[in-house]
Amino acid sequence: MEMYNFAHNIIKQTILPWGRYAYNWWQYGPGIARPGELINVDPREIEYVMIDCKFNHRAKKTHAYIKGGDWDRNYLDDGLMFVGSDEGFDELGLVPVEDYGFYTSLRNHFEKGLPWEETEIYKHFSDNPRPPDRTYPLTRDDRPHRGGKYATKDVLDEEFSRIDDLYEHMKEYGYLTQRELREREDAPYSAKNVAPASDEVLVNIGRSGNIIFDEGRHRFAVARILGLESIPVKVLVRHENWQAIRREVARTDSTAELSDRSRRYLDHPDIRPLV
Secondary structure, three states: HHHHHHHHHHHHHHHHHHHHHHHHHHHHHOOOOOOOOOOOOHHHHHEEEEOOOOOOHHHHOOOOOEEEEOOOOOOOOOEEOOOOOOOOOOOEEEEEEHHHHHHHHHHHHHHHOOOHHHHHHHHHHHHHHOOOEEEEEEOOOOOOOOOOOOOOOHHHHHHHHHHHHHHHHHHOOOOOOOHHHHHHOOOOOOOOOOOOOHHHHEEEEEOOOOOOEEHHHHHHHHHHHHHOOEEEEEEEEEEHHHHHHHHHHHHHHOOOHHOOOOOOOOOOOOOHHHH
C-alpha cells in the first residue's frame, strides 16, 4: 500500500502537472509557468480572498490553470469566516481580507492579546463543531459540509496552539519555504507532499494583475500580521487576459517593443521572471 501511495503521489504531483503545463503551452503559447514555479509577493498588498466554490481546482493544486470570465471582478458584500467552507456561497467571488473572519481573529489574538476563546473564529467552531466522517450545516442556508477538523474542544485548542507555534516560529526564523520547512523537525504546518511547492500559499491573479488569496490561510495570515514584506507563493489560476500579457512579455526581445499595457506591468512579481 505504501508503494502504491508513493507511486500515486509521484504521478499526481509531478507527472500530471507537466501534462497540464504542456496543455497550457499548446493553448496559450509562451509565458506558461512551470510546475512548482513560485513568485514572491507582499502579503500586505493582497486585498481580497477568493471564494472558489466552483473552481474545483484545489484537488489539483499542483497544477496551474488559466481561466476566463468575470471571477476576478465579482466583489461580494458578505464576509467570510473560513476559506475552504464556501459558507453557502453559490458563486465565485471576492471578499475583502479585512472581512475574512479567520484573519481578523488571528490579528486580534496576536496584536491585541485577545484569548483564542474570545476570537470570532474560535467561537464559530465552538458553536459549529465538525464531527468526523459526516456532513453538517455550517451557515446561513444550511448547505451541508464535510466534518473532521475542529470536532471537539480539545482538538480545537490543539489546533489554535499550533497557530501560536507557527507565529513564534515565523517571528524567529522568518518565512521559510515548504522545502526548507520539511528539513526542520520543529516546523508547524510543514509540507508532506512529494512536490512541496504545492503546499505553498496559493494565489490567483486577475486580468489586471491583482493578486487574490486562495489557500494557505495560516501562513498567509501570520505573515501579514507580522508585517513581512515578501513571501513565496504559487499561482493556481491566472485570468486568460493576464496570461496574454505574460505571453507578450515572454515573446519579446526588447521591452521597448511591448505595448503600453504590458510595459506598465514590468515590475509586477508575476512578470519580472519573464523579463
